[in-house]
Amino acid sequence: MSLLGWMGMVSGSGRAATAPPPLDEVMAERFRERTDPRRGDWAYAHFVDLRDALAEALHDASGVWLDYGAGTSPYRELFTTAELQTADIPGGESYPADHALDRDGRCPVPDGTFDGVLSTQVLEHVTDADAYLREAYRLVRPGGRLVLSTHGVWEEHGGQDLWRWTADGLALQAERAGFDVDRTVKLTCGPRGLLLLLRWYGRDHGWPGGGLIGLVLRALWLVDRLLPPAMDTYLDRAFRDLGHTTRPDVPFYLDILLVARKPGSPR
Numbered sequence: 379m380s381l382l383g384w385m386g387m388v389s390g391s392g393r394a395a396t397a398p399p400p401l402d403e404v405m406a407e408r409f410r411e412r413t414d415p416r417r418g419d420w421a422y423a424h425f426v427d428l429r430d431a432l433a434e435a436l437h438d439a440s441g442v443w444l445d446y447g448a449g450t451s452p453y454r455e456l457f458t459t460a461e462l463q464t465a466d467i468p469g470g471e472s473y474p475a476d477h478a479l480d481r482d483g484r485c486p487v488p489d490g491t492f493d494g495v496l497s498t499q500v501l502e503h504v505t506d507a508d509a510y511l512r513e514a515y516r517l518v519r520p521g522g523r524l525v526l527s528t529h530g531v532w533e534e535h536g537g538q539d540l541w542r543w544t545a546d547g548l549a550l551q552a553e554r555a556g557f558d559v560d561r562t563v564k565l566t567c568g569p570r571g572l573l574l575l576l577r578w579y580g581r582d583h584g585w586p587g588g589g590l591i592g593l594v595l596r597a598l599w600l601v602d603r604l605l606p607p608a609m610d611t612y613l614d615r616a617f618r619d620l621g622h623t624t625r626p627d628v629p630f631y632l633d634i635l636l637v638a639r640k641p642g643s644p645r
């Protein structure tokens with residue numbers, strides 16, 4: 379179970395009476411959930427969608443990239459033809475990073491050092507998202523790329539969780555930092571995302587009884603409890619096409635992947 383799942387159980391229903399697992403186990407499991415999502419994992423569908431969309435966006439990455447706010451750098455294996463370096467704020471729950479960021483999130487390297495910047499699930503945690511994007515812009519060479527994911531609709535999850543975006547809002551903010559936006563990809567959309575939110579609420583709080591709807595929701599909770607992979611099998615069979623899409627008519631999504639470029643050509 380993820381740390382968040384554990385925290386949810388404790389704060390939500392008091393059902394977890396056990397002590398939390400040691401941090402290195404939590405980190406290893408968190409890394410596994412992201413790199414090798416399995417049906418029945420608390421956020422399987424979402425982590426599959428994010429991994430697949432990142433793989434598509436990064437398939438031709440070359441040169442030297444920076445994982446900016448790397449944490450455990452869960453997507454490093456997607457860099458098969460490029461070198462990936464890591465940067466993070468010292469003292470967090472991260473693996474040791476190649477570059478220690480200062481308190482304002484600045485990286486001590488010259489302008490245009492990297493061919494690309496990868497940023498996954500960082501933007502919602504930074505105090506000043508504009509400053510973070512401006513620093514990403516500075517770090518990338520002219521013509522270099524930014525591949526960034528952050529949340530659309532997602533539960534509040536601690537660790538200084540500050541912001542949420544729409545796809546258009548994220549594109550606008552990246553443009554304000556100077557980037558040319560190639561595309562925004564909506565991840566885990568419509569019912570695929572909605573069912574995940576229902577699962578999380580049910581797992582953390584259960585569902586109160588009360589008429590037909592209460593019965594249906596309790597049945598959903600029971601199936602998920604007894605046979606966790608069942609919901610994910612259904613989500614894959616019925617809504618795989620809503621895993622990632624650039625369709626403008628999709629209004630509900632758990633996450634957004636932005637692919638952008640710094641204007642100019644390499645020196």
Ligand SMILES: C[S@@+](CC[C@H](N)C(=O)[O-])C[C@H]1O[C@@H](n2cnc3c(N)ncnc32)[C@H](O)[C@@H]1O
Binds near residue numbers: 471482483498
């Ligand atoms: C939720 S973790 C995501 C880690 C990793 N990118 C991933 O996908 O698992 C958020 C990360 O952002 C880092 N962070 C927080 N504020 C930052 C800032 N201003 N600049 C860069 N990284 C920051 C944290 O130290 C943490 O490692």
